[in-house]
Structure formats: structure tokens, C-alpha cells
Amino acid sequence: MLWYKSLREIRTVTLVGAAAMAAACVLIVFYQQAMRASADASMTYIAYIWKSVYNSIGRDIFLILSIILGSGGLLQERGHGTSGFTLALPVSRRHIVITRAVMGYCGVLIIASVPVLAVPMASRYIGEYYPVAQTCGFFALWAACGAVFYGFAFLLAHRLEGDYIAVLLAIPSLMLYGLLINLPWLARLPMLNIFHVINGEDMPFFNEAQHLLAAPFPWLSLAVMLAVSATFILLAARRIQPLDF
């Protein structure tokens, strides 16, 4: 039943986050005409959706929510005075940390999955078309890239006590990463740039002219990202093991 506790901890953020993501997707679709007219009239609907959902608002909401979902854990429980009750349960600390990590990542996946149906259905409602295969592809990119952000925030939350400290540190850290990754000698390794992998920008698997994902999909890179995230989580579990509560 540890999963139930973790579910209750992430439920509100996940539901509010999913609702915010759905609202953002629907508003982006519904206001497409006005937005496209004011930005670039020649922009295709597909390009508009990519730029709005997968390259700006939707992606930013998703990444911030991934970081927020990663910011829970035993150290935060200590701040709330409930860690004593949790640690008195007949389960190992590793079990507690891993369960929280898995449930939190489920929250990330739920939020990432919102555009999968919201964008095509809203598009259909206004008489436009956006392929589900594309939203599924972006879901896979979000799931893997979001895992890195989530794992990083999770590790910070298991090193630093305080409700918002992990979030407050994760965001500038990732901005710094964004700056560093554009340094000339790192820019030669585009697959290291998660901000580009997540939306396909400058990537061989993305057709820049059509703004569509194209085969072959970078499964290996995505697997590496998931492995990096898992490493962050294992480091968090290791960090908690000897701590005094």
C-alpha cells in the first residue's frame, strides 16, 4: 500500500497539472487562427501546433510539472513531521524511495499523455487535422526527457530539505545546463541537448520543413535518458539510507 500513499501525495499536482495541460492544448488549438495570423500567416497548422505545444507553452508546463512532481520524498516528510510514521512502517527506506519515485514518474507520464488525445481531438473539433502518430511520438520524447528532469529534481529533493528548495534549485540548474549545452564543443553532440531532443529541433529524426517527426526514432537516446533518470533515483535512495531522522 505504499503506492497508495505516494499516489495521494502526487494526486493533486498530477490532476491540476493534467487539467492545465489539457486547457493549454485546447486553448492553443481554439485560438489558432488569431495566433497564426498575428505571428506568421503562412505557417501551417502542423507547424503552429509544434511551435505552440511542443516547442513552447506545452513543453514548458510539462517540464515545470515534472520538476514539481520530483520534489517530494522523505526529507519533505520530515519537514511535515510525518517521516516518523513512515519510517516506523515495516518496509525498507529503499522501498519507500523507489515507490515514491515510480508513482511520481507515473504522474509525469499522465501529464505527458494529455496532448496525445487532447490535440488531435480539439483539432478535429475545429476542422483541422493533427496526426495521433505525431502526438504519440512526442509523448515518447516527453516521457524520456521528462524523466531526466524528474529524476534530477527527485535527487535534489533527497539531498535538500524544504518544500520548494528542490524546485527552486532545479529550475536554475536546468537553465544553466541549457546555457552550457550550447557551448561550441558541447554543441557538436546534439543528442546531449535534452531541450532539443524533447521537441526534435535540429534532430535527424525531425523533419524541419514539415515540422513532423520522421523515422528512425532515437530509441537508444531515450533509453539512455531513462537510465540517467533511474541513476538519479538510485542515488537518491542511497543518500536516504544512512540518514538520521
Added chain:
Amino acid sequence: MIPDRVIQTCELTKNYGSFRAVDHLNLSVRAERITGFLGRNGAGKSSTIKMLLGMIQPSSGSGTVLGYHIDDPKQSIEIRRRIAYVGEDKGLYGYMTVAELIRFTRSFYRDWQPDTERRLLAEYRLPPKRKVKALSKGMRTKLALLLALARHPALLILDEPTEGLDPVSIEELLQTLVSAPANGTTVFFSSHQLSEVERIADDVLMIDGGATVLDMSLEQIRENYRRISLGFSNPAPQLQSILGVEKMRCDGRQISILASSNADAIAQMGRDRGAVDIDVSPVNLREIFLETVQERNRQDQQRHLEREDALV
């Protein structure tokens, strides 16, 4: 099979940086009895309890609970499976309702007793649908107790259980604790309320500065501990400390002795040294506690003042 000594520690020590919270503590708690764990604030009670539960790691020394080693993570899980703990802050998940928290806790214990759960739910008048965060402190304590007792633990550890409770709730709690050993549950509780300890405890364990200063059954304390007041017609003479003298205070023509045994011999010694007025009276736990910790308290205050002076 529950061992005769449910808790045993050997030279158990905990350091927080340069501060030693628990100092080579040797304690032993007998099965199916109620043991009161006493000490000043910062005496090391909570640190000891947390070490027993595996929440903090001992710096050195060892300990067993129900025969399982406290410093082995796997055995620590077994300890937590068999015991129940009600913490000082009674921190429960505020986002769950009473019923949800009961269901959640129940899932971890195979020997959960639904009858006890139902009885205590009714007895404590806990509203199942109310969120834990909306409960009063007293209600939260009762809920924590329900969660602890419904699993029929071999050992119940409580850290300041009556803190923040109204007198009626305290009475109910004490009644619950008194009846626990009859059901095979050993109770080990820390408290500042000496009168409560005196009322329900079978054994008393007192620590100060992280070390044991008293480990006795209440019956032995009642039988052996005495206050001996010696009155002299002239300024009181210097008395030698003989067996049983715990504390001796000289004030003009009066000498006050706290004796842990041998009261008759001590009174006789006073008589031999010319005491004209000898009064031997029983002492309560409060007096023993104050006598035991007061001197150290004074030393601590002195040290603190000296440190402040040095800083100035």
C-alpha cells in the same frame, strides 16, 4: 517466542557532531511490563527510541529489540513489523481520512485485529470520514494509538504519549496502557509526567546526559528509597557517604539524605554522630527525579554561563 528482555542495549552511543546525545547506554526492558522512560528535555530519550526503531544509526554500541539487532537493516524491518510506535509529534498523513489511514496501516500487518480496530474507533469516537489534518491533537493521538494497538504488537513504544491531551483523554490513554500487558504487550513509554509514570509503570528507567541514572522497579523504589532528615543541636557534622546514600545535602543544622537502600543503617549513623531529630520518610518519583537531575542541571547551567562569559 518473545524474549524475557524485549529491549537490551549495550554501550549504545549516539553523537551529533561533537554533541553526545546518548552516552554508552545500557538498558534492559522486561517483557509484558510497563516501563516508564524518564529524563529531562535533551536527556537522550527520543534519540534512544529512534535508534531502537532504526530511524537513526548508533555511533557505537549495540542493541536488540525482541532479539533482533537494531543496526541490521533487515532485522530492523522485523522489529518494526512486531512493534508499534507512537511518536512524540504524532505526525500522521493529514491528506488521508481516518478510514483511509487505518486501511493504509492495516495493509502492512498480517496480525491486524479488526475487532480491536472497531472497538477503539467507537471508544475514541473517531470520525472515519474526517481528514486527519482536521483532527484535534487529542484525536490524532487517539488515532495513532488505535493504529498501534490494533496490530496487537509485542512491544508498544510511546514517546510522550500524553503531550497535549486533556485530562479525560489522558485517563483513557492510561487505562489503555495499563491493560496492555495483560494482552501480551510490553509498554515502553517516555514521559515528563512523573505522576503518570508512578501510577502505571512497573519499572522505571531514568536517563540523564544520555546515560542511565536509575533502573529499578517501582516496587523496589517504594520499598528502598527513603528521605532521611537528620537534625543536630549544633552545626551538622561531616558525614561519610555509606552504602545507599545517593544524595546528601547539608544546610546549617540539618542534613537531608536521599537513600536508595540501607535507610536504617544511615539513620543509625546519624544517631551515632549526635543527631537529635531523625525522620525517615518514603519518597516519590518526583523527588528522586529532581534530586537525580538537579545537580547535573546546575552543572549544565554553570557550563553554559561560563561559555557565554567566554564569548563576551
